[in-house]
Amino acid sequence: xxxxxxGIVGMSDxxxxxxxxxxxxLIWLAVxxxxxxxxxxxxxxxxxxxxIPFSSAVGGGFLDVLFKGGITNELFPILIFIGVGAxxxxxxxxxDPEMLFFGAAAQFGIFFTxxxxxxxxxxxxxxxxxGLKEAAAIGIIGAADGPTSIYVATRFxxxxxxxxxxxxxxxxxxxxxxxxxxVRALTTREERMIRMENPEHEVSKTVKIVFxxxxxxxxxxxxxxxxxxxxxxxxxxxxxxxxxxxRLSKAAQNELTSLVTILxxxxxxxxxxxxxxxxxxxxxxxxxxxxxxxxxxxGGVLFAKLINLFRKRKINPMIGACGISAFPMSARVIQKMxxxxxxxxxxxxxxxxxNVAGQIASIIAGGLILALVH
Amino acid sequence: xDSVVVDGLRISGLSYLLIFVVLGIFYxxxxxxxxxxxxKE
Numbered sequence: 001x002x003x004x005x006x007g008i009v010g011m012s013d014x015x016x017x018x019x020x021x022x023x024x025x026l027i028w029l030a031v032x033x034x035x036x037x038x039x040x041x042x043x044x045x046x047x048x049x050x051x052i053p054f055s056s057a058v059g060g061g062f063l064d065v066l067f068k069g070g071i072t073n074e075l076f077p078i079l080i081f082i083g084v085g086a087x088x089x090x091x092x093x094x095x096d097p098e099m100l101f102f103g104a105a106a107q108f109g110i111f112f113t114x115x116x117x118x119x120x121x122x123x124x125x126x127x128x129x130x131g132l133k134e135a136a137a138i139g140i141i142g143a144a145d146g147p148t149s150i151y152v153a154t155r156f157x158x159x160x161x162x163x164x165x166x167x168x169x170x171x172x173x174x175x176x177x178x179x180x181x182x183v184r185a186l187t188t189r190e191e192r193m194i195r196m197e198n199p200e201h202e203v204s205k206t207v208k209i210v211f212x213x214x215x216x217x218x219x220x221x222x223x224x225x226x227x228x229x230x231x232x233x234x235x236x237x238x239x240x241x242x243x244x245x246x247r248l249s250k251a252a253q254n255e256l257t258s259l260v261t262i263l264x265x266x267x268x269x270x271x272x273x274x275x276x277x278x279x280x281x282x283x284x285x286x287x288x289x290x291x292x293x294x295x296x297x298x299g300g301v302l303f304a305k306l307i308n309l310f311r312k313r314k315i316n317p318m319i320g321a322c323g324i325s326a327f328p329m330s331a332r333v334i335q336k337m338x339x340x341x342x343x344x345x346x347x348x349x350x351x352x353x354x355n356v357a358g359q360i361a362s363i364i365a366g367g368l369i370l371a372l373v374h
Numbered sequence: 375x376d377s378v379v380v381d382g383l384r385i386s387g388l389s390y391l392l393i394f395v396v397l398g399i400f401y402x403x404x405x406x407x408x409x410x411x412x413x414k415e
Contacts, residue, residue, distance in 0.1 A: 097404040100397040107393055111386035118382040132382055139386075202413035207404075210411070214403055222396055357397070364396050368389040 010053020015274030022272065023047030026166075035173035038258075039146070039265045043166070046269020063270035066263055071161070071271075074154055076264040077147035078232045083257030084147070084359075085212070085236025086249045088327065092353040094207060095199040099319070099350060101303070103357025106323030107142065107365045108299025113292035114139030114369075120284060128281025133157060136373045138285055141168045142292030143362035144175075144325040150268070151229060152366050156373065162271040163282040167289030175329045178290070180337055182297045183321050186305070192341045194316040198349050208241040219364060226367020233363060296324045300354075315350075322351045325358035 010016065026044030030037035049057040057063045070076040093099055117138040121129030129135055137157035140149050141164055149168040153161045171178060183192075212234035220227040239249040300320030308314045318337055322330045331351035338345040 094404055094408070097401045100401050100404075101394065104393045104397045107390065111390050114386055115379075115382050118379055122376060122379070132378055132385070135382060136385075201408075203408070204411045204413045206411040207407045210407055211404065214407070215400060218399060218403065219396065222399075223392075360400070361393055361397055364393050365389065368392055369385075372385045372389060 007053050013053070013274070015278050016051055016053060018278055019047060019051035019272060019274040022277070023051065023269070026269070029170075029173075036169050038261050039169050040173070042262055042265025043169070043269035043272075046266035047272040048269075049266070050270040050273050058270055058273070063267060066267040067270065070260075070263055071150070071154060071267055072158070074151055074228065076260050076267070077150045077154075078228055079256060079260045080147045080264065081229060081232040082236040082239075083252045083260070084327075085233040085238075086240045086252035087257075088233075088237055088240075088356055088359065089352075090208065090211060090237065090241075090356055091203055092349045093356045094203040094211060095201065096350060096353045099323075099353035100357045100360070101307075102300050102320045102323035102354040103325075103359070103361035104323070105303030105320060106296045106300030106325075106354075106358055107361050109142035109292040109294065109296030109324075110139045110362075110365050110369075111142075112139075112295040112299075113142050113288050116291060117288055120288070126280070126284070128160070128279065128284070132373050134160060136369045137164055138288050139292060140164075140366055140369060141171070141285075141289040142296050143365055144168070144172055144293065144296060144330075145359065145362040145366075146172065148229060148362050148366040150264075152369060155370060159276065160281070160285060162268060162277055163285040164289075165268045166272070167286050170286075171289050171293045172326045172329065175293070175324070175326045176333050178293050179297050179321050179324070179330065179333050182294055183301055183318050183334070183337060186298060186301045187317050189341060191305070191314075191317050192337065193345065194314050195342070195345050196316055196319075196347050196350050198346075205241070205243065209238065212237040212241065215360070219367070223364065223367040223371050225370040226363055229363045229366060230360070233359070293324070297321045300324060316345075316347050319347060319350050319354050322354035323358040323361065325355070325362040327355050327359050328352065330358070331355040 023044045026040045029035045030041035117135035133156035137153040140152040153164040216234045219230045300323040304317035304320030334351045335348040
């Protein structure tokens with residue numbers, strides 16, 4: 001009888017109810033608002049499973065097995081990257097390689113937020129951010145790239161993994177709400193109406209094949225810590241571009257990505273146990289994640305405006321905001337904004353170029369942080 | 375200043391700079407590849 005009643009007795013803990021609300025909110029955001037549903041829905045359900053008192057899914061259950069087998073050893077984010085690589089067409093970036101620098105500029109939020117987290121961690125009474133590793137793991141939310149955030153957080157701050165992941169994926173899904181006001185605040189209407197010519201030259205198949213191999217080797221030699229991330233992304237891209245592994249490329253894009261996303265989502269959700277999740281540090285991380293996205297966007301836009309001071313043919317500074325990664329959401333948002341100002345303005349190719357550059361830059365940022373922070 | 379803050383500033387600044395350097399190398403790489411392997415091979 002006691003065995004039957006202990007679940008009901010466990011419901012007397014307010015944290016159980018609070019985490020049920022969090023889990024249901026994630027499911028609601030996925031179903032009703034369609035914000036990153038493929039991830040938020042499994043996360044929300046995983047959160048419910050983990051917070052049912054005396055749940056057999058955790059505490060040695062299947063979610064613990066998945067956590068040890070896919071998150072602790074960083075397998076799931078790496079597998080996701082193979083799928084992401086197979087989905088990305090680097091063509092627009094290869095046609096207009098200048099876009100790479102917007103990817104670099106828009107990583108500003110990572111480092112701004114990392115410093116902010118360091119300073120917040122110095123405030124007496126705040127114990128959740130004791131050192132640089134935790135601050136770096138929070139800053140990497142600004143990579144606007146879920147797998148990179150998970151990868152760095154797993155290594156540097158496993159105790160903060162759940163709120164960092166929730167913040168990263170939530171803000172990625174909120175890019176259409178976060179970016180437009182910042183872009184409008186930092187640009188004039190004339191700047192937003194700047195038209196950009198599409199690059200006319202084509203890119204050969206050889207370049208598309210050599211590019212992922214060369215990037216892996218160069219990035220790997222410069223920052224060996226980034227090999228797992230950049231290597232898996234570029235491996236997926238090579239499957240796509242080689243032209244001889246179409247079946248594998250399709251499997252990476254569809255079956256592999258779908259399967260790992262299910263497991264990743266529900267496993268991350270299971271790490272949202274009330275005892276660890278409900279504390280002031282979680283709220284701080286959620287707030288600082290937003291700061292990271294805001295300063296990423298600002299960094300990209302302001303860099304574009306700076307470049308324009310020295311150019312005859314001006315760049316639409318909104319392109320800078322696409323360097324935030326969050327592929328392909330950011331490029332879509334900026335194209336939509338350009339058309340709101342001028343219906344005939346098509347900057348999507350440049351936007352996509354900057355967006356995939358942001359994908360590469362965010363991985364490099366993750367690798368550098370892993371290498372430099374001790 | 376707190377040594378953690380100093381370390382943070384140093385690593386943040388260096389990392390941000392290095393991202394530009396690495397992507398600058400990729401820029402050169404793409405330009406080189408486009409020259410070596412033009413579209414009409």
